[in-house]
Amino acid sequence: xxxxxxxxxxxxxxxxxxxxxxxxxxxxxxxxxxxxxxxxxxxxxxxxxxxxxxxxxxxxxxxxxxxxxxxxxxxxxxxxxxxxxxxxxxxxxxxxxxxxxxxxxxxxxxxxxxxxxxxxxxxxxxxxxxxxxxxxxxxxxxxxxxxxxxxxxxxxxxxxxxxxxxxxxxxxxxxxxxxxxxxxxxxxxxxxxxxxxxxxxxxxxxxxxxxxxxxxxxxxxxxxxxxxxxxxxxxxxxxxxxxxxxxxxxxxxxxxxxxxxxxxxxxxxxxxxxxxxxxxxxxxxxxxxxxxxxxxxxxxxxxxxxxxxxxxxxxxxxxxxxxxxxxxxxxxxxxxxxxxxxxxxxxxxxxxxxxxxxxxxxxxxxxxxx
Amino acid sequence: xxxxxxxxxxxxxxxxxxxxxxxxxxxxxxxxxxxxxxxxxxxxxxxxxxxxxxxxxxxxxxxxxxxxxxxxxxxxxxxxxxxxxxxxxxxxxxxxxxxxxxxxxxxxxxxxxxxxxxxxxxxxxxxxxxxxxxxxxxxxxxxxxxxxxxxxxxxxxxxxxxxxxxxxxxxxxxxxxxxxxxxxxxxxxxxxxxxxxxxxxxxxxxxxxxxxxxxxxxxxxxxxxxxxxxxxxxxxxxxxxxxxxxxxxxxxxxxxxxxxxxxxxxxxxxxxxxxxxxxxxxxxxxxxxxxxxxxxxxxxxxxxxxxxxxxxxxxxxxxxxxxxxxxxxxxxxxxxxxxxxxxxxxxxxxxxxxxxxxxxxxxxxxxxxxxxxxxxxxxxxxxxx
Amino acid sequence: xxxxxxxxxxxxxxxxxxxxxxxxxxxxxxxxxxxxxxxxxxxxxxxxxxxxxxxxxxxxxxxxxxxxxxxxxxxxxxxxxxxxxxxxxxxxxxxxxxxxxxxxxxxxxxxxxxxxxxxxxxxxxxxxxxxxxxxxxxxxxxxxxxxxxxxxxx
Numbered sequence: 001x002x003x004x005x006x007x008x009x010x011x012x013x014x015x016x017x018x019x020x021x022x023x024x025x026x027x028x029x030x031x032x033x034x035x036x037x038x039x040x041x042x043x044x045x046x047x048x049x050x051x052x053x054x055x056x057x058x059x060x061x062x063x064x065x066x067x068x069x070x071x072x073x074x075x076x077x078x079x080x081x082x083x084x085x086x087x088x089x090x091x092x093x094x095x096x097x098x099x100x101x102x103x104x105x106x107x108x109x110x111x112x113x114x115x116x117x118x119x120x121x122x123x124x125x126x127x128x129x130x131x132x133x134x135x136x137x138x139x140x141x142x143x144x145x146x147x148x149x150x151x152x153x154x155x156x157x158x159x160x161x162x163x164x165x166x167x168x169x170x171x172x173x174x175x176x177x178x179x180x181x182x183x184x185x186x187x188x189x190x191x192x193x194x195x196x197x198x199x200x201x202x203x204x205x206x207x208x209x210x211x212x213x214x215x216x217x218x219x220x221x222x223x224x225x226x227x228x229x230x231x232x233x234x235x236x237x238x239x240x241x242x243x244x245x246x247x248x249x250x251x252x253x254x255x256x257x258x259x260x261x262x263x264x265x266x267x268x269x270x271x272x273x274x275x276x277x278x279x280x281x282x283x284x285x286x287x288x289x290x291x292x293x294x295x296x297x298x299x300x301x302x303x304x305x306x307x308x309x310x311x312x313x314x315x316x317x318x319x320x321x322x323x324x325x326x327x328x329x330x331x332x333x334x335x336x337x338x339x340x341x342x343x344x345x346x347x348x349x350x351x352x353x354x355x356x357x358x359x360x361x362x363x364x365x366x367x368x369x370x
Numbered sequence: 371x372x373x374x375x376x377x378x379x380x381x382x383x384x385x386x387x388x389x390x391x392x393x394x395x396x397x398x399x400x401x402x403x404x405x406x407x408x409x410x411x412x413x414x415x416x417x418x419x420x421x422x423x424x425x426x427x428x429x430x431x432x433x434x435x436x437x438x439x440x441x442x443x444x445x446x447x448x449x450x451x452x453x454x455x456x457x458x459x460x461x462x463x464x465x466x467x468x469x470x471x472x473x474x475x476x477x478x479x480x481x482x483x484x485x486x487x488x489x490x491x492x493x494x495x496x497x498x499x500x501x502x503x504x505x506x507x508x509x510x511x512x513x514x515x516x517x518x519x520x521x522x523x524x525x526x527x528x529x530x531x532x533x534x535x536x537x538x539x540x541x542x543x544x545x546x547x548x549x550x551x552x553x554x555x556x557x558x559x560x561x562x563x564x565x566x567x568x569x570x571x572x573x574x575x576x577x578x579x580x581x582x583x584x585x586x587x588x589x590x591x592x593x594x595x596x597x598x599x600x601x602x603x604x605x606x607x608x609x610x611x612x613x614x615x616x617x618x619x620x621x622x623x624x625x626x627x628x629x630x631x632x633x634x635x636x637x638x639x640x641x642x643x644x645x646x647x648x649x650x651x652x653x654x655x656x657x658x659x660x661x662x663x664x665x666x667x668x669x670x671x672x673x674x675x676x677x678x679x680x681x682x683x684x685x686x687x688x689x690x691x692x693x694x695x696x697x698x699x700x701x702x703x704x705x706x707x708x709x710x711x712x713x714x715x716x717x718x719x720x721x722x723x724x725x726x727x728x729x730x731x732x733x734x735x736x737x738x739x740x741x742x743x744x745x746x747x748x749x750x751x752x753x754x755x
Numbered sequence: 756x757x758x759x760x761x762x763x764x765x766x767x768x769x770x771x772x773x774x775x776x777x778x779x780x781x782x783x784x785x786x787x788x789x790x791x792x793x794x795x796x797x798x799x800x801x802x803x804x805x806x807x808x809x810x811x812x813x814x815x816x817x818x819x820x821x822x823x824x825x826x827x828x829x830x831x832x833x834x835x836x837x838x839x840x841x842x843x844x845x846x847x848x849x850x851x852x853x854x855x856x857x858x859x860x861x862x863x864x865x866x867x868x869x870x871x872x873x874x875x876x877x878x879x880x881x882x883x884x885x886x887x888x889x890x891x892x893x894x895x896x897x898x899x900x901x902x903x904x905x906x907x908x909x
Binding site: 068069238239241328330331334 | 396398420507510511512513514517518521577578581583584586587735736737738
């Protein structure tokens, strides 16, 4: 397996220490320190969820406003900064209306399942060399598995509402999300082939001499495009937002939800968007790795002045902007057109891409040094 | 044969369970409150999975009894009721009644009035089609289109506000003339609007018409053949998209339409895409008409009869129609010689266009139903009157 | 075809029509019994070919106790218009349906039934269209009284 390890040799690797590592190291010496690290991890993820909710929803509304020749929220706080706070307060204090004939247990559990699936992903993303909750050695496989749980939340939400509209939304969501996971996984596998490891930190560190989007000889770019399309479908955003298609199904699977539990669905959609952008940034755009060019040492010195967390944030923010841009520009696909896009177009391209990547890696047929 | 009267419940009989291995059909209610109802229209769908088997529209949620009200109002007062039917082509509705009354009472109007009426009606047609475009974009998921088209409607609405005083309920074209004269800088303002709208229609084309997803949603969907369209009484862009060039502005020119050269836009297959593109092209043709008329508006009075005179129609039956943005709006008046109509009936374009959906939609999916309904461009108060 | 020739042709084909003079378009008057046959001829004859039913409405002549049905027809082939009127008895209020000839009549007749109470024999789906199914009365009749309606003194 030497050729795989040779590809992952980093020139000046920053050491990655995750919170889990610190907790593990402290277990023998000071149990309380270890517990402190674990609590810090939990609190950090919770805080991140909350902050992301506030910031992303505000960003979405402002970006939507500017795309639509209007200003967006302007009243609550300067330039509407406190708008999401006001909205959260409203949703918390709202009456929780549950249909009388709904399946109470599942109706209660569905938004929690949705939120849980997205928050679990946040725990393995490498935000910076020192900011990561845990670096599971099957990193990207874990992410793919856990985000599949999100389907359960939507399907149960649609079913348990005892409402034909919600049911149609839930059924569509199940078909859509399960199909597009395949394309997403295929493009992820291309990156795993090049990086040689499943762990997310390992993938980031393998991009030291260049990000995979251009270092992977064209297969990286194709995989990136496929991943973005598949992620848009996974997170149910236009042009693939038929499960919640506002003009068709009023609210789709979340029609019968109000108050805090609607907030959970809403929040999980935005955190999902963040998670998908973060994974795309990690796999294709180098995660927290700055923009290095081989041989230009001064340039590399300058770009490494910017802290890695800021690099990660910038890349993720750029991809989030792309997702929002899609939403406010494109019309919606019909269900069968969506399925056709996946099974007849994206899947064959993904397979060919994977085979090409495998051939390149095995035969070391590089166009330029990897 | 006898006449059997039924109720809605007789129609909504749930199909029996077909037994093992087959799917059961179910009723889905797109109730009067729905994001795409374009108003309060209730549509009951009989679905098999996602495929539509039957469409049962239930109109009447906006029925205000306009025709009964008209029997108690004189002909000038009726004009203000016509604004409220198809509010997107209010001026053309006014024109329909005004024209019928003028022809019946023998009132001759001069060229200035005709030209002003034509220019205002065409401006309103552009405005109406812009709203239709925005709503179609919103229904199909491109929310931004809605806001762009409303921004453009505002520009046209400003000139209406300046001349007429109202943005929606115009009450402007009266039997005998128009209510208010145009301002001296009317021509310049309208020319600015026209150059702006020309660019905007290009932008509409770039934003939606060229979009692959939109074309996939609209091409080949919901085909209405020409013979069925004629038998169903469809008029306007719906009929023209099916291939038959019936445009009252060309067939029986009224107003100043004879002085302007324009094309009647006709589609080929009668699918949603044709209905979509016919309206986009009609916007361009309307701009063309106004351009030809705006520069020489003849001089003269804007009201040939004194406003306070009561108009009495001789006894008889009168029918006349105009081409609104939605189709042919006909006005049938039966007068017994008084100053109020004994019976006044509006042949509304949306009423006749709506029922086409019961023929077009079965066999397509829910998402196509929305595309079809958007492409028919229905205004519900026009259906219900 | 112009108005005179049109009326002449129609009366030559179907002598049971009379010319209606109180109308601004070529108009004929027909008895209710002959109505289906005459309408068929109007649609199918090559020189006439009235294939579009633009409008179908009714007039309530309460003093003389009859309803008058009015049909406005248009020919897409020749481009001529025709108005057809037909008187029916106000008490029985029965009329033959035209929905087999023109599909537009299907719903225009439902509207007339809803607002006037004229029942169409042979109509496949005769229901109220605007008002609720359990509404009492037919509003466009001249003698319609609604408990919520206000009468003003002149």
